[in-house]
């Protein structure tokens with residue numbers, strides 16, 4: 001893999017794009033939730049103002065350098081993973097096997113946060129972290145099967161190739177592997193941490209769990225991480241199942257920008273679906289989520305996986 | 317920083333501590349503008365006045381329009397809303413939560429009880445004046461104040477923050493010994509802030 005000037009520029013531009021999109025998504029979703037509640041809701045730019053305020057606080061308490069590292073880990077982890085996500089059909093880093101690397105990178109940021117929160121010594125954050133890990137165990141099982149199914153179906157472990165293979169009318173993986181898509185969307189709900197799977201940060205129950213001791217710029221970092229991880233996770237779904245939003249020929253700059261816009265709209269759509277489920281649900285207990293994820297989504301993912309394996313064998 | 321030079325020990329004609337307004341550069345002004353537009357509440361629902369808060373942040377009055385919303389812990393909050401009477405026992409929790417908040421932080425006294433004890437003015441178990449223990453930026457009069465009054469106060473506080481006049485947090489730092497003296501009259505600070513029961517006086 002050689003780096004041209006363009007890819008160096010993209011390395012800096014992509015996280016900025018993800019930052020802006022993430023906060024825009026969150027702002028839109030707050031407005032969206034408010035409309036469902038029949039409220040007016042905050043301005044769409046509210047999320048930017050919140051982050052500005054957090055970084056502008058005069059004081060930020062830290063408990064140890066491990067907490068600093070944890071917050072950094074979370075942000076760096078998510079910046080690293082956004083580089084692997086094809087945006088408008090073009091990923092900054094793309095090679096054979098990058099989907100597997102990405103699957104590991106996605107876990108780095110939450111683990112970094114777990115590290116940082118562990119250092120604060122607050123029992124609520126320990127509960128939050130253990131719930132988060134349990135939840136990860138629940139949704140990673142169907143999600144891993146979905147990834148394997150998609151990789152086998154397109155016979156590649158590169159996200160860029162998967163997007164490229166979905167080019168053309170009615171070629172999206174959501175039509176080829178509908179069951180996998182449903183399982184992935186169900187897993188997305190917990191990945192994004194939306195209700196009914198928001199046990200790790202249950203504000204009224206364990207006082208926002210891992211974030212409990214984070215204030216000022218530390219909380220700001222976690223909010224940046226959260227905003228960017230929405231883009232990564234919703235974008236991953238778009239790349240896997242919705243053709244990466246590629247509908248214009250991507251060889252011209254205009255086409256690429258068009259593709260990026262379509263990609264962003266599709267990712268926003270996935271995020272809003274998740275938010276609308278969030279708005280009408282209460283919170284599951286930990287056991288209920290485990291039971292849920294190891295039930296229907298796992299079954300769907302397994303069915304889809306077996307379909308792919310059998311058809312690869314040439315039986316059907 | 318020169319702006320944070322303590323003025324320690326100066327009292328106004330009511331015997332309350334005062335402090336000078338910090339000088340603000342451009343960045344600080346922008347940050348203050350942001351904190352006026354995004355105020356996260358920590359409310360300490362000690363009294364009956366808290367019952368007016370649910371209508372203020374649900375669909376009828378919708379606090380979130382102004383970027384104001386509830387937060388789970390003191391570390392994350394900017395505004396401390398003390399909704400009602402404080403017993404001798406809860407003052408310690410108030411001070412403790414206040415000290416966990418991050419500067420700049422603002423305190424609103426919500427209801428008559430926080431001003432002069434309200435209808436508990438002659439009770440042996442309540443603290444009559446919150447301003448003796450932590451610096452209160454604004455009081456909301458009324459028993460209980462309606463959401464309209466709460467919003468008026470928020471707007472006033474926003475104004476004050478943007479103009480750089482809401483300096484309760486600085487007052488507390490500059491005049492800590494004054495506040496500490498008053499706090500010591502109500503409760504003892506054990507080692508590590510262990511929650512000892514207050515001595516009644």
Ligand code: SF4
Nearest residue numbers: 363365400427429459
């Ligand atoms: S001011 Fe009135 S409503 Fe508020 S706590 Fe006191 S008695 Fe209750």
